[in-house]
C-alpha cells in the first residue's frame with residue numbers, strides 16, 4: 001500500500017446553490033415580495049455576522065448561466081452548525097420560491113505534500129489561519145468539484161509518496177505564480193460528498209479562472225490525474241445588488 005498523505009482539516013464548508021422560481025416570485029404581491037426580501041436580508045446578515053465572532057465565514061454570489069441563480073458559501077467549525085444554517089434558510093419564505101439544484105459538503109483541507117519532513121505545520125499561525133479562512137472579498141468566484149484518477153494505468157492512490165510530492169510541488173509553483181490574482185480554498189470531501197475535493201477560486205478578473213485552470217491542465221498532476229465535475233462561476237453579491245436583482249426581474 002502507498003503511504004497515505006497526512007491532511008489537516010479546518011472549518012467545514014457548505015456550498016449551497018439555489019435556483020429561483022421566477023413564476024412563483026412574480027406571483028407574490030409587491031408587499032409580500034418586500035416582506036420576503038426583508039426576511040431574506042435579515043437571515044443573510046445573520047450568516048455574515050459569524051465572521052465578527054470568529055465562528056466561521058460567509059459569501060453570497062449571483063451565479064452565471066442556467067445551472068443556478070445564487071450561491072451561498074458557509075464555513076463553520078462543525079457540520080452540525082452547517083445543518084442549522086441549512087434549516088434556518090429553508091424555513092424562510094424566500095426558500096419557498098427556490099430549489100437547490102446542487103450542494104457540496106466538505107472541509108477546508110491542507111495536505112503535508114509541501115511540508116518539510118519532521119516539522120509540524122500546526123505550530124505556524126499562518127498555516128492554522130489558512131484552515132479557518134475568511135471568505136476572500138474578490139469580485140468573482142469559481143467553484144468545481146474534482147477527483148484524482150483511479151484507473152489501472154493512472155492511479156493517483158497507488159503512486160509512491162515521492163512521486164506525488166514532486167507533482168504537487170510543480171502544481172504549487174504554478175499556483176504561486178498567480179499570487180495576488182487568484183485565491184484558492186481547497187476543501188476535501190472524501191467520505192463526505194460525491195467528489196474528492198471542492199475547488200473554490202476567487203479573483204477580481206474572471207479571465208484569471210480560465211488562465212489558471214488552463215495552465216494547470218498542462219501540468220502532470222491535472223493532465224494525468226485530474227477529473228472534473230461541473231464548473232460554476234458567479235459574481236459577489238452586495239445586499240443592494242441582491243435587492244436590485246430581485247426587483248429588476250419583476251419590472252423586466
Ligand code: VOV
Nearest residue numbers: 110111113114172175176182183184197199213216217222
Ligand atoms: C491559486 C493558486 C493555487 C496554489 C498556490 C495551490 C497550491 C497548492 C499546494 C501547495 C497544494 C499541496 C499542499 C496543500 O495545501 O494541500 C495544493 C493542493 C491541492 N490543490 Fe492547489 N493550488 C492552487 C490552485 C489550485 C487549483 C486551480 C486547483 C484545481 C486543479 C485544476 O487542475 O483545475 C487545485 C487543486 C488542488 C487539490 C485538489 C489539492 C489537494 C491534492 C491532494 O492530492 O491532496 N489547486 N495546492
